[in-house]
Amino acid sequence: MPDVTLARRLFLAALPALMAGPALAQAVDTGRATTFIQATGRELVAAINGGGSVAQRRQQVAAILRRAVDVDGVGRFILGRYWRQASPDEQAEYMRLFEETLIRNLSARFGEYQGVRFSLGRTQQRAEDDTLVNTIVERPNTAAFSLDWRVGEVGGQPRVVDVIAEGTSLRLTTRSEYSAVISRNGGRVSALLDAMRNQVSQLAAREGR
Template structure:
């Protein structure tokens, strides 16, 4: 659900052994380069408007989820996100595991976020301040309003990837989702003897669970 994006506990559920639910998040890819504040703000403004239009549309929930998913695929550097989150384990994984991980990561990310965004209506989005924080990214503040709920602030880190602005992290109440996700993915692997395959199994289970819920 949309409020989980700003909850103090973050949108990430705790990851346990294989089969525990995963909730994907955005991360900061090492390949990102600086993007000026005006361009970053315009990018987030356009992305937010697209998301709100899809969320508030009159289409059935399943169709709205697909529309949201399309926006997210354009907005997020999924490849850079996935590589950063897996960290050193990406280099340790076999080529087959790397390929499987990236496929599962994108599917998990898009299914989770599109399902949550796509279930809401009556959402409003406004742009706040944009400021360059490091040599690699610009932070853009947004305010999200929902019916019968207090407005909340969500910060988006934007970097330039392949010549285009992309979302590389989300900051919810001061918590970086990229770092939280990396830590939780690493914990799953560490608790299972350093096996990347344990994380892949958990991700496969999560994708199956999401698909089953969407099919209800």
């Protein structure tokens, strides 16, 4: 299948909600953004390093990420101009698949083995009305890596609007990949949905569920 990085969110069923634009991210001050990422990081580490099976810890991590990430806003940004070309049913299915894969991929970055550590780096205000919070993730027997979290205020609450791993933006990279899949298939959003379903199935099989 095409090389695509993906994810899921349950979308509101009503047509007006489907057609309305997502809440736009507003500026959030650096102190609030830092506190938000610090608290989120602590939750993630506690879930990963806590008791329970791998599957239970993975579910806890997924629940934390769903609360922290502006999945609707990121998903619609990534689909770009193709959002309005999609039917309401395609929009709803896209958001479902997008959240599924996004959460699985972000969860995988933290790993499933206990002993994960999470530390804060530099925080800076950006011109794009969001704040960039740098973190370092350390896992057993694996080199530490950097994750930058772009944080904006969405609906009055700080939310992650992008994740930058080793200098690569998740939403920009994924937007380019999604657009390429649709373009190669005659502009059909349904072709992207097929690729996303396949990717979700592969991820689930790899995780043993």
